[in-house]
Amino acid sequence: MEQEKRSVTIRDVAKTAGVSVSTVSRVLNGKVDVAKETKNNILSVIDDLGYSTNLAARSMRSQKKNLIGLIMPDIAYPFAIEVMKGVNQAIAESNFDLLVYTSGDVRKRGRVTSEQKYITLLAKSISDGVIVVAPVASEYNIDKPIVSIDPVMSNPSYPSIHATNYQGSLDVMRYLIDLGHKRIGYINGRAELESANRRLMGYRDALKEAGIQIDAELIANGDYTTETGVSCGRQLLSLNNRPTAIFASNDQMAMGVYRVAEEMGLSVPDDFSLVGFDNITESKYLGLTTVDQFISEQGYGATQMLIQIINEIPLENQTQKVQTQLVVRNSCRENPERD
Numbered sequence: 001m002e003q004e005k006r007s008v009t010i011r012d013v014a015k016t017a018g019v020s021v022s023t024v025s026r027v028l029n030g031k032v033d034v035a036k037e038t039k040n041n042i043l044s045v046i047d048d049l050g051y052s053t054n055l056a057a058r059s060m061r062s063q064k065k066n067l068i069g070l071i072m073p074d075i076a077y078p079f080a081i082e083v084m085k086g087v088n089q090a091i092a093e094s095n096f097d098l099l100v101y102t103s104g105d106v107r108k109r110g111r112v113t114s115e116q117k118y119i120t121l122l123a124k125s126i127s128d129g130v131i132v133v134a135p136v137a138s139e140y141n142i143d144k145p146i147v148s149i150d151p152v153m154s155n156p157s158y159p160s161i162h163a164t165n166y167q168g169s170l171d172v173m174r175y176l177i178d179l180g181h182k183r184i185g186y187i188n189g190r191a192e193l194e195s196a197n198r199r200l201m202g203y204r205d206a207l208k209e210a211g212i213q214i215d216a217e218l219i220a221n222g223d224y225t226t227e228t229g230v231s232c233g234r235q236l237l238s239l240n241n242r243p244t245a246i247f248a249s250n251d252q253m254a255m256g257v258y259r260v261a262e263e264m265g266l267s268v269p270d271d272f273s274l275v276g277f278d279n280i281t282e283s284k285y286l287g288l289t290t291v292d293q294f295i296s297e298q299g300y301g302a303t304q305m306l307i308q309i310i311n312e313i314p315l316e317n318q319t320q321k322v323q324t325q326l327v328v329r330n331s332c333r334e335n336p337e338r339d
Contacts, residue, residue, distance in 0.1 A: 008051040017045040065128050068306060070100045071119060072133035077252060078280035079224075079295060083133055083149060086299025094307055099127065119146070128310045131302050134193060145309040147302045150195050159309065161302045161320040163293035165195045168324030169202025169249070172275050172291060175326060176245045177210045180338025181273065185236040185243035187253050189224045196224075199249045199277065218243055222253050229256020237264055237272070244272055244335050251276035251283045251290055258286065273332035287330040294322050 010028075014021045019038060026034050027042045034042075045051075070087060072080050084100075091098045119130055119142060129145035151160040176184055186203045189196030200219075207214050217239065220232035229248060233256055236243055248254035254276030261268055268274045276283055279292035301320055308315060 008049045010051070012049060013042065013045050013051050016049065017042045065126065066095055067097050067099060067127045068303065068310075069119075069127040069130040070098055070133070071130060071135075072100070072102055075100065075102045077225075078282060079250070079252070079278060080133065082278075082280060082295035083299040086296035086301070087131065087303045088299075089296075090300045090303030090307070094303075096128070096307060129306045131306055134190070134195075145306060147306045147309070149298050149302050150193060159305055159315060159318045159320075161298050161305065161322065162195065163298070163322045164324050165198035165293070166202045168277060168291040168293060168326070169199040169247075170206050171324070171326040172247055172277070173203055173206030174209075175289075175328070176247065176273065176275065176332065177206065177212070179245075179273065179332060180335035181243075181245040182210075182212050182335075183215070183218065183241070183243045183245075185218045185220065185246040187220050187222045187229060187232040187236070187246065187248040187257070189222060189249045189253075191221070196249060203247060222249070224250045224252060226252045226256045226259075229253030230260055231256075233257035233260035234264075237261065237266065242272065244337065245274070245332065246272060247275045247277075249277050251278040251280045251288065254288055254290070255282065255286070268331050269333040273335075275332060279327055283327075284329075289329045289331045290327050292325045292327050294324075298322055 010021055010024050014024045017024065017038075019042065023034060023038065024042055027039050068091070070084075072083065074080055075084070087098065119132065127144070129147070132146060132148045134150045135148050146158040148158060148160040150162050173184065184203075184207075186200070188200050191197070203219075204214055218236065220235050222228035222232045229252060232253065233246070233248075236246055237257075237260060246254075246257055248257055254274055257274055258268060261271070261274075266272065274288065276288050276290040277293070278295065279290045280295070283290045301322070305315060305320065
């Protein structure tokens with residue numbers, strides 16, 4: 001019977017690389033005092049031998065793990081992919097590694113509980129700190145640093161980064177109103193998030209500013225997913241007096257509206273104008289007018305903030321705001337029925 005293959009140890013790596021065990025350990029722990037040639041040789045040996053470390057065991061032996069945790073509700077959506085691009089760039093420029101946790105669906109029940117569980121696991125035993133994307137909890141009972149992207153409130157008790165959601169929404173509405181639109185449908189995002197509340201406030205305030213009465217039947221409640229973009233789009237476009245323009249509070253829901261329009265035999269922008277929010281890659285190819293909130297830059301900035309805190313460098317600001325920018329494409333036109 002063939003003997004079971006023995007696990008590769010750190011001593012095997014050191015012997016093959018011709019260095020001491022402590023030198024291999026320093027490379028594994030991200031220390032910068034190992035010569036580049038030696039480090040590359042050790043990493044090559046690690047790949048060749050198939051050696052893997054136990055993160056939890058390493059964390060118990062070393063106060064600093066050189067590992068950052070990233071928690072996000074769903075990594076399949078374009079928003080998450082854009083965040084990951086920025087985080088990945090910052091990680092590539094640092095000595096840190098990244099570990100990602102996800103619940104897999106923003107609509108999954110018990111998200112607060114799972115989010116708390118993941119953060120406790122990452123912060124207390126494995127990582128040096130955690131980035132939380134669109135968190136549903138406002139407080140965390142841990143002693144490790146946390147930075148949030150798109151927090152649940154404007155000024156949480158931990159450092160955060162977010163876009164100027166209110167201003168971005170105002171810019172959209174003023175643009176549509178300048179085109180002569182008065183009957184503007186709105187699809188809201190996840191109600192528990194500050195970003196959704198700020199965008200809704202921008203919608204309402206712009207109407208008040210223009211002297212246009214707010215019509216409750218023109219406001220549909222979505223959750224930032226394509227599926228609710230479909231259901232909310234159908235709700236708005238099925239009204240007897242349908243809106244001449246729809247503002248979906250993210251691009252994913254705007255894509256759902258496109259789908260409904262096609263099903264109903266309607267055309268954007270000939271039959272109604274459409275605007276999104278996010279400026280994900282797909283919006284460019286759809287010709288969708290939207291608001292760029294520079295998502296990847298937020299991911300990059302959040303990671304830099306966290307690394308700065310881990311390295312005990314004070315932050316100038318606990319909250320960073322990324323300025324939004326209206327991106328005009330060809331999904332809107334002047335209202336043909338304007339006064």
